[in-house]
Structures are given as C-alpha cells and as structure tokens.
Amino acid sequence: MAELFPNVDWLDLVVASGETLYMTIIAMIGTLILGLILGLILYLTSPDGLWENKQLHFIVAAIVNIFRAIPFAILIILLLPFTTFLFGTFRGSNAALPALIIGAAPFYARLVEIALREVDKGVIEAAESMGAKVSTIIFKVLLKEAMPALVSGITVTTIALIGYTAVAGMIGAGGLGDYAYYYGFTRRDFDIVFVCTVLIIIIVFVFQLIGDLITNKIDKR
Amino acid sequence: MREQEDYYRDKRLSVLSKTERRFLLGFFIERGSQMIKISQLSKRFKLGMEQIDAVDQINLTIKAGEIFGVIGYSGAGKSTFVRLINRLEEPTSGSITVGGEEMTTLNKKDLRIKRQDIGMIFQHFNLLWSRTVSENIAFPLEIAGVEKAERNERVKQLIDLVGLTGKEAAYPSQLSGGQKQRVGIARALANRPKLLLCDEATSALDPETTDSILSLLVDINKKLGLTIILITHEMHVIQKICHNVAVMENGRIVEQGAVLDLFSNPSHQVTKRFVEQVMGKPDEEVTDETLLQSVSTGKLLKLQFIGESTNQSLISQVAKKFAIELNILQGNIKQTQAGPYGSLYVHITGDDQLVDEAITYIQSTTVKVEVIKHG
Numbered sequence: 001m002a003e004l005f006p007n008v009d010w011l012d013l014v015v016a017s018g019e020t021l022y023m024t025i026i027a028m029i030g031t032l033i034l035g036l037i038l039g040l041i042l043y044l045t046s047p048d049g050l051w052e053n054k055q056l057h058f059i060v061a062a063i064v065n066i067f068r069a070i071p072f073a074i075l076i077i078l079l080l081p082f083t084t085f086l087f088g089t090f091r092g093s094n095a096a097l098p099a100l101i102i103g104a105a106p107f108y109a110r111l112v113e114i115a116l117r118e119v120d121k122g123v124i125e126a127a128e129s130m131g132a133k134v135s136t137i138i139f140k141v142l143l144k145e146a147m148p149a150l151v152s153g154i155t156v157t158t159i160a161l162i163g164y165t166a167v168a169g170m171i172g173a174g175g176l177g178d179y180a181y182y183y184g185f186t187r188r189d190f191d192i193v194f195v196c197t198v199l200i201i202i203i204v205f206v207f208q209l210i211g212d213l214i215t216n217k218i219d220k221r
Numbered sequence: 222m223r224e225q226e227d228y229y230r231d232k233r234l235s236v237l238s239k240t241e242r243r244f245l246l247g248f249f250i251e252r253g254s255q256m257i258k259i260s261q262l263s264k265r266f267k268l269g270m271e272q273i274d275a276v277d278q279i280n281l282t283i284k285a286g287e288i289f290g291v292i293g294y295s296g297a298g299k300s301t302f303v304r305l306i307n308r309l310e311e312p313t314s315g316s317i318t319v320g321g322e323e324m325t326t327l328n329k330k331d332l333r334i335k336r337q338d339i340g341m342i343f344q345h346f347n348l349l350w351s352r353t354v355s356e357n358i359a360f361p362l363e364i365a366g367v368e369k370a371e372r373n374e375r376v377k378q379l380i381d382l383v384g385l386t387g388k389e390a391a392y393p394s395q396l397s398g399g400q401k402q403r404v405g406i407a408r409a410l411a412n413r414p415k416l417l418l419c420d421e422a423t424s425a426l427d428p429e430t431t432d433s434i435l436s437l438l439v440d441i442n443k444k445l446g447l448t449i450i451l452i453t454h455e456m457h458v459i460q461k462i463c464h465n466v467a468v469m470e471n472g473r474i475v476e477q478g479a480v481l482d483l484f485s486n487p488s489h490q491v492t493k494r495f496v497e498q499v500m501g502k503p504d505e506e507v508t509d510e511t512l513l514q515s516v517s518t519g520k521l522l523k524l525q526f527i528g529e530s531t532n533q534s535l536i537s538q539v540a541k542k543f544a545i546e547l548n549i550l551q552g553n554i555k556q557t558q559a560g561p562y563g564s565l566y567v568h569i570t571g572d573d574q575l576v577d578e579a580i581t582y583i584q585s586t587t588v589k590v591e592v593i594k595h596g
C-alpha cells in the first residue's frame with residue numbers, strides 16, 4: 001500500500017471520510033425536513049389543492065426555482081457572509097451545512113411535490129369521504145402513500161449532496177473533497193486524488209444501496 | 222319521525238352534545254321513513270367561458286332501508302350527483318337532508334363528523350396500497366377516534382361480514398378486483414353508517430364478480446337496514462338489486478319510480494333503451510316467424526310476469542291441474558328485488574275446452590296472458 005500510494009496519510013483519510021459522512025448525513029436530515037415542508041406547501045397550495053392559495057404557491061415556487069437555478073459553487077460564495085455571521089467562520093464542516101441544505105432542499109422539494117402528485121386523487125377523496133382532517137390526510141395518506149417516491153427522492157438528493165460536499169471542500173469545509181484538493185491536487189500528489197475518488201464512489205454506492213433497499217421494502221404497490 | 226326530530230332539536234336537549242343528539246336521532250331512522258330529501262339541487266361547473274349544469278334542479282326523496290339506483294349514460298351527471306350528497310362536490314344551489322340533517326349548511330367540522338355516518342365506495346376501490354386489508358378497514362375508525370382494542374374487534378367483524386377471512390394481512394396489490402371492492406365495502410361500513418353511496422361500484426369488475434358484490438350489497442342492506450344509493454350505467458345492476466330507480470340525462474332526472482314499473486312501463490326514450498339492455502326489444506320476439514310457424518295446433522300464449530314471486534311455479538301448477546301439454550318456446554325472465562319480471566312464450570295443446578280452462582286459470586293469477594296465435 002505504502003508503495004502504491006506513497007503520499008496517502010491513512011489516518012487523515014479516515015478523518016476526511018468522517019467529515020464527508022458527517023456533512024452528508026446532517027445536510028441530508030436538514031434537506032429532508034426543509035424539502036418536505038416546501039414540497040408539501042407547493043403541493044397543498046397548488047390549484048385544486050387542499051389548501052389552494054395562489055399567492056403562497058407563487059412565492060414558494062419562486063424561491064424554490066431561484067435557489068435551484070443557482071450553481072452550487074456560486075451559492076456557497078453568496079452565502080459566505082451568512083455562514084460567517086452564523087459560525088464566526090466560513091471554514092469547517094459545520095459552516096458548509098447551510099449552503100448544502102439551501103442548495104439541496106429546493107431540489108428535493110420539487111421531488112416531494114412530484115411524489116405527492118403521484119398519489120391517487122381517489123384515495124385522498126376516499127379519506128375525505130370518511131371525514132378525515134387535512135392533517136390526517138397529510139400524515140396518514142399523502143406521506144404514507146408517497147413514501148417509496150419520497151425515499152428514492154432523498155436517495156438521489158443525498159448523492160447530489162455528496163458531490164456538493166466535495167465542492168464545499170474547495171472553500172475548506174473539510175472532508176474528502178477538501179483533502180483531495182489541498183493535499184492531492186495543489187501538491188500534484190495524484191495518488192491522494194485517486195484514493196479520495198474511490199472512497200467517494202464507495203460512499204455514493206452505499207447510500208444508493210441503502211436507499212434502494214428501503215424503497216423496495218416499503219413499496220407494496 | 223318529524224316530531225321526534227324536532228323533539229331532539231328542542232332547547233331542552235341542547236345540554237346534549239351534538240354527537241349525543243345525533244346518536245339519539247339515529248334510533249328514529251327506521252326502515253321506510255325518509256332518509257334523504259333533495260330539493261332543487263344543482264351543480265354548475267364553469268370551464269372558462271363555458272358552463273355545464275352537471276346536476277340540474279333535482280328533486281328526490283329516498284326512504285330508509287331502500288336500495289335506490291341512479292342510472293344514466295356517461296356524462297349524465299351521476300357521479301356529480303352522488304358526490305353532492307356528501308359534499309365532495311359543493312352544490313351550487315339547493316338542499317340535501319340526510320337523516321333529517323341539512324347537509325348544505327354544515328360547517329367544515331360538522332361536515333367531517335357527518336361524513337362518518339355516510340359510507341362511500343368507488344369504481345376504482347381507492348384503497349391505500351401502503352396499508353394491509355385490516356389497516357385499510359381500520360382507517361375510518363382511526364379517523365373517528367375509535368380505541369385500538371375496539372378497532373381491532375370491529376375490523377374482525379367486518380372482515381367476516383364481507384368474506385375476507387384469511388386476507389387480513391394482504392396488501393391491496395395482492396387482491397383481485399372483487400376482493401378489493403370487498404375491502405372497500407368493509408371500510409365504508411366501519412363506522413356503522415346509515416347510508417352507503419356507491420359510484421359505479423361494480424363497473425371495473427367482471428360479470429361474475431359483479432354478481433357476488435351485488436349480492437353482498439343486498440345482504441348488507443337486509444342485515445343492517447342500510448340505505449344504499451347506487452350509481453350505474455348498467456341496467457342489469459338496477460334490475461338485480463334496486464327497489465327504486467331514477468334515470469338521469471343531462472343533469473336531470475327524466476324518469477323515476479319502482480324498478481318494476483319502469484321495466485313494464487318505461488315512458489322516456491332513455492329509460493326504454495336501458496330496459497332494452499336487459500330485456501331485448503319488446504316486439505322483436507313476436508314477429509319471430511319460426512316461432513309462429515312452429516305452432517300448427519293448440520295456442521301460442523305470451524305470459525307476462527310482473528313482480529309476484531308466487532307465480533314462479535305457475536307452469537307446473539297448470540300442467541298438474543289440467544290434462545294438457547305445455548311447451549315453453551321462448552322466454553326472458555329477469556329476477557328483480559320485487560320478484561320475477563319478463564315474459565314466456567308457451568305453446569299449449571290438448572282438448573280445446575281444457576285449454577280454455579287453463580287460460581282462464583292463468584288469467585286469475587297476476588300473470589298477464591295474451592293469445593298470440595290459434596293453431
């Protein structure tokens with residue numbers, strides 16, 4: 001190993017992998033919550049929705065579309081003052097989280113909206129005919145029936161997030177991207193870049209595998 | 222009935238909660254009393270510049286314990302009509318009372334509670350695929366806030382009632398259409414409604430499964446005294462299980478009455494076409510030349526059965542009583558909820574006097590006799 005990858009410090013690599021996982025998982029949770037809320041609002045306030053509301057729908061749709069349109073590398077830079085204000089610095093894994101969540105949540109929100117639209121209107125109507133409250137319809141019908149699509153959506157989003165963490169590495173967020181860039185690329189130690197890439201690919205595969213497993217398990221259609 | 226309702230609306234009873242009052246009211250909804258009263262009910266859809274009167278000034282009363290059919294061609298407004306009853310669709314104007322309670326003025330919360338008294342089943346079943354059979358049936362009970370132990374007990378009863386024992390843990394995707402509709406029916410009955418709305422409940426099913434679901438509905442109607450409103454575009458569904466029927470066209474009811482009356486005496490063009498769906502064209506049979514030619518001696522009779530199930534053994538009775546030959550040449554008899562309906566063509570031969578006596582005997586029953594040809 002030492003001959004093949006002379007410049008790789010394996011302990012550093014473990015730390016970097018830990019940081020990548022940390023950023024990915026925390027950002028995934030944040031994205032899940034924010035995306036679900038935004039997606040639900042988009043769905044519920046749409047024309048013929050349960051809480052039809054043109055203004056709110058327009059505002060949320062506009063926010064989602066704008067943030068989805070901003071390339072992630074630029075979003076990080078735009079958010080620098082915000083993260084500095086929040087954490088006192090823009091370096092480190094925590095400082096990357098707001099950008100990661102704000103970058104991924106609008107994307108997930110759209111996936112949530114699509115997933116909810118796929119829920120059979122007839123089933124919602126059946127629940128209404130039984131006298132269900134809107135909250136019951138949301139939690140016991142919409143989210144439950146859309147669950148496989150919501151899970152595969154968060155899987156896709158999380159994989160995009162892993163890519164984002166690598167980009168965030170460029171501004172010192174830590175993690176495998178950071179390590180590959182500063183120790184590998186800037187020093188021309190390409191064995192480091194190679195090992196980091198392999199590790200990122202493995203992480204992506206693991207998330208994809210877990211996501212697929214869960215989706216298959218809960219899909220009773 | 223009226224008085225009783227008024228009594229329970231009386232100020233003295235305002236100490237009772239809404240639910241308690243409704244519960245007491247439930248005791249007085251007896252078979253034969255008025256379950257639903259609809260007056261001047263209209264629904265107008267606006268599609269851009271166009272307006273569609275999907276339901277147009279409908280008046281209707283439906284008695285408790287009856288199976289009431291609504292038949293019409295596609296686009297007649299049947300679904301809109303039935304959805305107006307539980308306000309899945311908001312009426313444009315008019316009034317609907319269900320069990321003495323005005324639906325159109327209920328606020329959101331009261332409407333939700335009232336809906337728990339009105340079951341509904343759908344053409345495409347509309348089950349939650351993420352839930353098992355048991356969990357689907359338990360869903361309306363969860364909505365009504367029924368305790369878990371009681372819920373499980375009730376689900377068991379319902380599964381038994383609709384004949385799904387052994388399928389409790391199956392998911393809808395593992396069921397046949399007929400089984401799915403049984404789940405739909407069990408689910409609709411979970412909160413012990415007094416009224417069941419069925420929108421094309423059998424239209425997605427094959428003929429045999431349709432029959433089994435229809436007998437289940439009749440069964441429930443008899444066992445539970447449930448009032449059923451059944452929407453369909455198939456006359457044989459009406460023929461098999463309905464007591465009364467309304468025929469819809471362009472949002473209006475063009476004809477309504479007892480099923481047998483409509484069968485024997487359809488006045489509107491649409492009704493006639495629906496009756497032909499199950500009975501065939503009325504004059505086609507008579508002009509059948511081969512039928513007429515087969516009769517060279519004796520007489521060709523047309524016997525018309527309208528209702529009266531006691532007439533079912535008529536042919537064998539006549540054959541036993543009189544020393545004559547009876548030969549059924551052709552017939553079309555359908556079973557309705559009020560007894561058999563249809564006609565038989567019978568060739569009768571033997572001693573002239575005995576033949577005449579037999580005809581007189583048949584005429585003394587409620588079966589109508591017509592001599593088509595003398596041999």
Ligand SMILES: Nc1ncnc2c1ncn2[C@@H]1O[C@H](COP(=O)(O)OP(=O)(O)OP(=O)(O)O)[C@@H](O)[C@H]1O
Pocket residue numbers: 266267268273274275293294295296297298299300301302454
């Ligand atoms: N939500 C709606 N918006 C606009 N028009 C509607 C709506 N729902 C129904 N209509 C129109 O109202 C009329 C009656 O429709 P409805 O679905 O009640 O007919 P139906 O008798 O149930 O027909 P089918 O047998 O095809 O189910 C149709 O012309 C239909 O296009």
Ligand SMILES: [Mg+2]
Pocket residue numbers: 299300301421
């Ligand atoms: Mg319809």
